[in-house]
Amino acid sequence: MPVAKPEPARKNAFQSTDAELSRKFLYYMALMREVEERIERRLYRQGKVLGGVYVGRGQEAIPVGSGLAARPDDIFFPSHRDLALYFIRGVTPKQVFAQYMGRRDGLTQGRDGNMHMGDLSKGLVAIISAMAASVPVAAGAAMALKYQGKDSVVFVYFGDGATSRGDWHEGINLATVQKAPLVLVCNNNQYAYSTPLDKQMACANVADRAPGYGMPAEIVDGNDVWAIYEAAKRAAAHARAGLGPYLIECKTFRMTGHSAHDPADYVPKDLFQKWSQRCPIQQLEKRMLDNSWASRQEIDALHQQIKQEVDQAIEQAEQSPYPDPSELLLRVYENEA
């Protein structure tokens, strides 16, 4: 029974050839796309997923490029459009579907929904809803790694809108003063819910804020997984070398509403048009073909495989039971089972 293709996750990305790496990129990006398609356009509409649904359609290159640039002992603080990070760390599509459907096999066993999930044993820290609240927490995790003399680094993810929060500022400021090994990955998709960038900040780029924290920053094409991968490598090397935080701003676009119930009427149609030309998955595929890293057949087979994998995962997730009401009171504190 072929669940997923486990190799890409396991094999050390650092030793891959370009062709191998590009296949990993494609696998995780396509898997994220497919899983989120099902959640947003099927399960949610079927009423099987309740509550908020936020997806990263069009932004898959960001978690994938950065996530594969990280070492297995690095720590991830994903935001709400970074699903691929979970797959990279070995969380299964079944667990993700179960999480969204509020089932026992979800990472939170039904206690929280959607992307609000984590697993410390896999180096995945769950967000809370409050935008940018993860940033000081990630700063503290990075300080701890330094305290422990480890050379792992922390990757923390956030959107353009989250940069307006006080926590974003406080967390980065503390991390830079402490020279904590922190890689800051901004997905600048130009909107925060319905609010466009120019109502969110008066500077042109999130990266313009880096000098105010004495840290380097670079702006990358957020739809180019290779560019993100390379930038994340540089950022991680910087942080690992004890030089402190490093910001990567990925310019991209949210190819969907803010959440599943949002038709995004406020986004000029031509923007969707324009950015659909720059789909990170299609761009990667083109590059793979151009470089003969994979054939069309191989790519199609990969997509096929993913579809099957996802079909199966949904089936399994739907068999996962709901939590029992008797669990409600457990585990608010230690020793409450």
Add this chain to the structure above:
Amino acid sequence: MPVAKPEPARKNAFQSTDAELSRKFLYYMALMREVEERIERRLYRQGKVLGGVYVGRGQEAIPVGSGLAARPDDIFFPSHRDLALYFIRGVTPKQVFAQYMGRRDGLTQGRDGNMHMGDLSKGLVAIISAMAASVPVAAGAAMALKYQGKDSVVFVYFGDGATSRGDWHEGINLATVQKAPLVLVCNNNQYAYSTPLDKQMACANVADRAPGYGMPAEIVDGNDVWAIYEAAKRAAAHARAGLGPYLIECKTFRMTGHSAHDPADYVPKDLFQKWSQRCPIQQLEKRMLDNSWASRQEIDALHQQIKQEVDQAIEQAEQSPYPDPSELLLRVYENEA
């Protein structure tokens, strides 16, 4: 009975000659110095002032230079080392002493202490203790002035340490997005309580943060009242013209402990030494003498006059009654007397 010299406060600074203006500078700076000397080194030690005492010794040029650059219809949000702003707006030394001593004639009638005082009718907004909490509030006041079509501007004051707070970031970001008429005056005295600048921020200057908000900033000698005055004029003109916030970073030094109970042992002695050479009052006096804007005798007479004024104010303040316990429950809400 000559209480204060009222002219400097009343006369429009905009029409003054340099000599006149320099005398106003000196008057307010020396008055602030004298009042705070009495509070910190006498009344506090005599147990007549209880609670926290924070003074602006060595930093008087900042509130005076900026305060006199403002128009009477501009709004001030002083921080805790900006006493002169109150005098510029017509609050009397007696009221200030009464405030510190918890008497009825203090601006808060004993309900709050020290610099936690305001008077909306004079365009003075009281701080709360939480550093930088005033910044978003000042942003809102500035937004309101724009809303009302007024061309007044808001001056908000804060220290270097306060810039680490989330509120500082959120307030400035909102103000810049909204192009609100806000002048940001930073007293960078290189310490926040016992914490030196390099433990507070990883950039060299507070001004380095301005590009991250798309606003102009300038760094001025915080002990040069004329330089601050000029910078504040530029800043106010910018804000008044509808161009949005403008940051002035005044480099200075706190010539005292953080508060009256703090001997500041953590400050290298030579720093006090070095900065005492740069006393803003002495520097101003030298310039006045060099330019023949005033004679030594005139200057001495001014100091003399201030001492008397202050003696008298203390006497009067000590006669101010304490609030009556029966007032405790009043005015938590409207219509509670």
Add this chain to the structure above:
Amino acid sequence: MLTSYVEAIREGILEEMERDPNVFLLGEDIGVYGGAFKVTAGALERFGARRVIDTPISESAIVGAAIGASFMGLRPVAEMQFADFISCAFDQIVNFAAKCRYRWNAPVPIVVRAPCGGGIHGGPFHSQQNEAWFAHTPGLKVVLPATARDAKGLIKAAIRDNDPVIFFEHKALYRKIKEEIPPGDYTVPIGKAAIHRVGRDLTIVTYSAMVHVAAQVAEIVAREGISLEIVDLRTLVPFDEATVLESVRKTSKVIVLHEATMTGGFGGEIVARITEKAFEYLDGPVLRVTAPDTPVPYSPPLEAAFLPDADKLLAKVRWLAAY
């Protein structure tokens, strides 16, 4: 014509904007989008971007700016996208807004609107009912309407009030509650409870969405011969002690019902007032029916187990009635 709870609030806000040019709105996605729950839909079109301000994601700055604008004579109505995010503005609310009048006689006439409550599968961060924090902060008024009529009257009263008002709108009521409301301009006084249902045997003191749970139970037990009186507090601060005590003196049995978690919830305050001031009238222990002391869980069976409902209340009503 029936008006929903959300329409009632919208009407109230728009009427106040019409009436008073100093009233303006600020918050995240309230303009172009009309708000996450469409409470302010149409406001931008009608009043323009000057009076309907889409802000950055900065709850603390939103409340702070509201305070500052109120000092200049404006009457800001700030929206928190969810009540859960009000924690991000906590210092501005409890330390700045709440204390200015007391400290230096500076009124802070702002309204902070906060869509609260569970029942929409929002999980731990989109379902909170955190009014108790604010009810414990002198200087704030705390309002939680349960009906469309009250929602309109109270939002208008809140906007006209000269003190900071935290206005909790229950998300599950937005489109569920529909009723006839008086046409045009009216206010409902802040600080006055309502007798939602007159009864004889037992008083339920409650507020917000739980009023409807109490009403459900009242119908059921009426058939069993138990007559419930329902006191809808409507505002926690100022607390309408007189109305509560009057009902208690009449029925001699009380259950306090709220959706917030139990420990430290406002229910304790209500019980304490009753126990101190109507002790001799009590014919039985004062009970509380509340959510348990956990975060709000997401999964439907857990959320259902978490939320107080008719069954849970019913059991206590029957027990106490028989006491």
Add this chain to the structure above:
Amino acid sequence: MLTSYVEAIREGILEEMERDPNVFLLGEDIGVYGGAFKVTAGALERFGARRVIDTPISESAIVGAAIGASFMGLRPVAEMQFADFISCAFDQIVNFAAKCRYRWNAPVPIVVRAPCGGGIHGGPFHSQQNEAWFAHTPGLKVVLPATARDAKGLIKAAIRDNDPVIFFEHKALYRKIKEEIPPGDYTVPIGKAAIHRVGRDLTIVTYSAMVHVAAQVAEIVAREGISLEIVDLRTLVPFDEATVLESVRKTSKVIVLHEATMTGGFGGEIVARITEKAFEYLDGPVLRVTAPDTPVPYSPPLEAAFLPDADKLLAKVRWLAAY
């Protein structure tokens, strides 16, 4: 040798740092300066800047960083310079720290120390007693020692606890309370109240500095033949209901005493628990003695009028004893 409350806390912290290399401190001015109240004096000298971190003025980041470090296996002890500033870290505490274990099984073993309380002429922003906010947030433990002995034992227990603990140290006790404490290592269990004084006629349920006010009054009324029992809660959450109820069942009369303002204070919760679970034992109304619903005023006569004290308690004790 007598140990003061502040020394007891310091000893507890330093011993834990000695015992466990994962324990570290972070906060404003806690290193070079030793903390605004010198609680951590000597820590930097002994353990170095790696384990004693002077932070920027960033309460939210201080708590956030503590949470993050705790995920990595460290045991952070964060200091708020004053409990009043904990509002600036509110979201991190109530939404991040409090809910991780419940949501995704991630323990958050942090301690947030908060010097609280009035009586030092600190005014509205240096005197707050705001424990009730946290007691209403499931997932947090809330500790408020009243004695030096408990302060040391509880700070050590807090540091070893695997849940987030908000540790309120009363500023007025730091140097006022001095007592013999057990030498060396000991802990006091979180969640256990203490019978501070055994009595017969009337129970005072209290905590933090007010324990000493109760003790004062107990001495006075003892001469009048009234025997007070004092329950020092020590921790509000977990709440030691059993000890409180046992005392109430014995004395049948209760006054709840706390320094926090009345409405929405934790006193209501205590009254509600008693009223629900020991109703039949009560020989009189359960009273509360608390600060009134105002900000904490600065001026000495106002502050004195604000703070609960022996006189205010005495009046209620006599009244209830005679009931």
